[in-house]
Amino acid sequence: MIIKVLGSGCTNCKKLESNVREAVKQLGIEATIEKVEDFKDIMAYGVMRTPALVVDDQVKVMGRVPSVEDIKRYL
Amino acid sequence: MNIMTIIFDWLNDQLLKMTWLSELIRLLVEKVFGLSINDKIGGSIHFFIYDTIKIFILLSALIFVISYIQSYFPPERTKKILGKIKGIKGNILGALLGTITPFCSCSSIPIFIGFTSAGLPLGVTFSFLISSPMVDLASLMLLMSFFGPKIAIAYVVVGLILAVIGGTLIEKFRLEKYLKGYVREIKNVDAEVPEMTRKERVSYSKEQVRDIIHRVWLYVLIGVGIGSAIHNWIPQSIIENIIGENNPFAVLLATLVGIPMYADIFGTLPIAEALFTKGVDLGTIMSFMMAVTALSLPSIIMLSKVVKPKLLVIFISIVTVGIISIGYLFNAFSYIIV
Numbered sequence: 001m002i003i004k005v006l007g008s009g010c011t012n013c014k015k016l017e018s019n020v021r022e023a024v025k026q027l028g029i030e031a032t033i034e035k036v037e038d039f040k041d042i043m044a045y046g047v048m049r050t051p052a053l054v055v056d057d058q059v060k061v062m063g064r065v066p067s068v069e070d071i072k073r074y075l
Numbered sequence: 076m077n078i079m080t081i082i083f084d085w086l087n088d089q090l091l092k093m094t095w096l097s098e099l100i101r102l103l104v105e106k107v108f109g110l111s112i113n114d115k116i117g118g119s120i121h122f123f124i125y126d127t128i129k130i131f132i133l134l135s136a137l138i139f140v141i142s143y144i145q146s147y148f149p150p151e152r153t154k155k156i157l158g159k160i161k162g163i164k165g166n167i168l169g170a171l172l173g174t175i176t177p178f179c180s181c182s183s184i185p186i187f188i189g190f191t192s193a194g195l196p197l198g199v200t201f202s203f204l205i206s207s208p209m210v211d212l213a214s215l216m217l218l219m220s221f222f223g224p225k226i227a228i229a230y231v232v233v234g235l236i237l238a239v240i241g242g243t244l245i246e247k248f249r250l251e252k253y254l255k256g257y258v259r260e261i262k263n264v265d266a267e268v269p270e271m272t273r274k275e276r277v278s279y280s281k282e283q284v285r286d287i288i289h290r291v292w293l294y295v296l297i298g299v300g301i302g303s304a305i306h307n308w309i310p311q312s313i314i315e316n317i318i319g320e321n322n323p324f325a326v327l328l329a330t331l332v333g334i335p336m337y338a339d340i341f342g343t344l345p346i347a348e349a350l351f352t353k354g355v356d357l358g359t360i361m362s363f364m365m366a367v368t369a370l371s372l373p374s375i376i377m378l379s380k381v382v383k384p385k386l387l388v389i390f391i392s393i394v395t396v397g398i399i400s401i402g403y404l405f406n407a408f409s410y411i412i413v
Contacts, residue, residue, distance in 0.1 A: 012286075039184060040257070046266030048150045048189040059266050062149065064279045 001031040001075065006042045007051035016051040016065045023071035031075070091220035093129050100125040115307045122303035126345045130295050133220060134341055135284050137213045141175075142283035144212070146276045148175050150186050151268045153203075154193050163243060165195075166202040170238035173206030174231075183377045191254065192263040198246025204378075205394060206238035209369040214340040221348045225412045230361060233405075237365070237397045244393055245386075253386035294342030302345030306352060314353045325359045326402030330395060333366025337374075343367045357412075358405030365398045 003020055007013025017035065024031050036042055036054075045054060049063025053074065060074040088094045100121055101112050110117030153172045160168055183204065190200040210231050218227035271279065305314065318325040347360045370391060379387055 039188065040261060043185060043188055043192070043261050044264060046151065046189075046264035048154070048185045050185065060269055062151070062266070062268070064282055066275075067278070070275070070278075 001029065002034065002056055003031050003075070004034045004036050004054040005051060006036045006045060006047055006054060008037050008039065008042070010050060012065050013051040016053060016061075019065065019068050019071055020053065022068045023075060026068065027072055027075060029075065087219060087224065091133070091216065093125075093132070093220070096129055096132075097121075097125050100128075118307040119303045122306050122345075122349075123299055126299045126302065126348075127296065129220070130217075130299070130341055130345070131288070131292075133217055134213075134288060134291075134295075137216050138284045138287050139280045141212045142280035143276055145175055146271055146279055148172065149268055150189065151266055154189055154195065155265065157190070157195050157199055157203075158193055160199075163239070165199040166239045166242040166246070167235075169199040169202035169242060170206040170210075170235045173203045173238065174211045174235075183374060184381055187378070187381050188258055188261055189263075191258055192261045193265075194263065196246055197251055197254075198242040198244075200242075201245045201390065202238045202242030205241050205369060206235060208374065209238070209340075209365055210234040214368075217340065217344055221344050222351065226357065229405075229412055230364070233361070233401050234365065234369075237369075237394070237401065241390075241393045241397055245390065248389065250386045250389065253383040255381055255383060258381050291339045291341050294338045295345075298338065298342035299345040302349035305346065305349035309353075311353055314350070314355060318350070318355055318359055319353075320356055320406075325356065326362050326399055326406065329359045329363040330366045330399050330402065333363045334370045334391075334395065335372045336367045337371035338367050340364065340368050356406045357409040358402040358407075361405050362398050362402030365401065366395075369394055369398065 003024070005013060005017045005020060007016065013035075017033070020033055024033065042050065042052070045052065045059055047059060047062055051061075051065060052059060052063070053061040053066070053071070055074055061070075066074075103124070104110050104112050104117050104121045108117070108120065110120065112118050112121045157165060157169055157172065187200060187204065190203070191197065215227055215231050218230055315321050318329055322328070343364050347364050350360055350363075351357070375387065375391065378390070382390070
């Protein structure tokens with residue numbers, strides 16, 4: 001599973017990344033977590049609000065930081 | 076008198092103006108601190124505590140409700156709606172959607188690129204960009220609390236007109252060539268906007284309240300501090316001479332001071348309120364609030380990353396001239412609404 005965190009390094013993006021890591025750890029699944037920080041690459045997903053969460057190339061969340069519990073449901 | 080008007084006035088006084096809170100703080104200042112609120116010190120303390128509490132209560136409640144509404148209008152959806160509309164109707168809709176689309180200067184670049192890459196006319200994008208920080212539902216309610224419904228509605232209507240005219244002018248000048256090259260290379264992608272459940276909307280709204288309060292609390296305190304200083308310590312005559320009707324350049328001065336300032340409307344209102352009680356003309360105050368919210372150094376820097384200097388200068392000039400004209404027009408005709 002490939003999980004991408006989209007965002008240009010704002011505080012919320014970091015919070016999302018750490019929530020994602022926590023969710024992956026709790027579920028005990030195999031996943032690569034990538035950070036996408038370049039605007040061009042972020043826009044390639046059609047996302048206009050950061051942070052965003054992309055799981056296997058599917059946009060799950062835009063413009064907010066979901067809780068660890070919520071992220072577990074998306075994975 | 077019409078019963079609706081009475082109910083409306085009561086709601087406006089108690090819920091938005093919070094006259095009960097003002098009364099409560101007056102008791103606190105008089106009975107606990109032993110000061111009169113007509114004194115400088117007592118008056119400052121009253122202004123500071125009352126305004127701070129009022130703004131934070133209104134802010135929390137309003138942001139929650141408005142974020143909930145906004146969660147139905149993400150910019151990705153706005154982009155699709157605007158793509159279908161041509162001409163000045165697009166500018167009007169762009170300005171209106173600017174009032175309900177969640178927006179902070181940090182997301183102005185992705186929104187700008189997203190709109191242009193979707194082939195939206197440049198003017199429509201600018202109508203959106205002008206109205207978004209300047210006019211929104213929260214500012215309408217706060218203006219009602221501080222200045223009453225007539226002035227609040229006038230501010231919003233005039234702000235929307237400025238956004239429509241500004242965008243239309245930028246369209247007419249055909250400035251597409253002044254976008255930075257990379258902006259035009261980005262291909263449009265329509266994301267499936269993930270549908271949110273009610274629980275997610277509630278938690279999103281709570282998160283917005285926390286985020287926005289965290290971002291603006293200092294500006295609010297500074298604004299209230301300046302407001303209470305103006306209200307109680309600076310003599311009326313000085314204010315009248317600098318930005319009152321004695322100075323024909325008052326509007327110009329208020330606009331130019333306001334432009335580089337970065338603050339939300341929430342921090343600006345207590346200053347505006349204090350100036351208003353000191354007899355500063357309404358147009359001058361409107362210009363100041365619009366200048367602070369519509370243009371700021373951080374937003375100009377952001378925009379400079381996507382447009383070439385010439386377009387940036389034209390944009391700033393149009394908005395500035397617009398704000399100054401609004402100020403003078405209001406000063407000339409404000410007797411109609413006050």
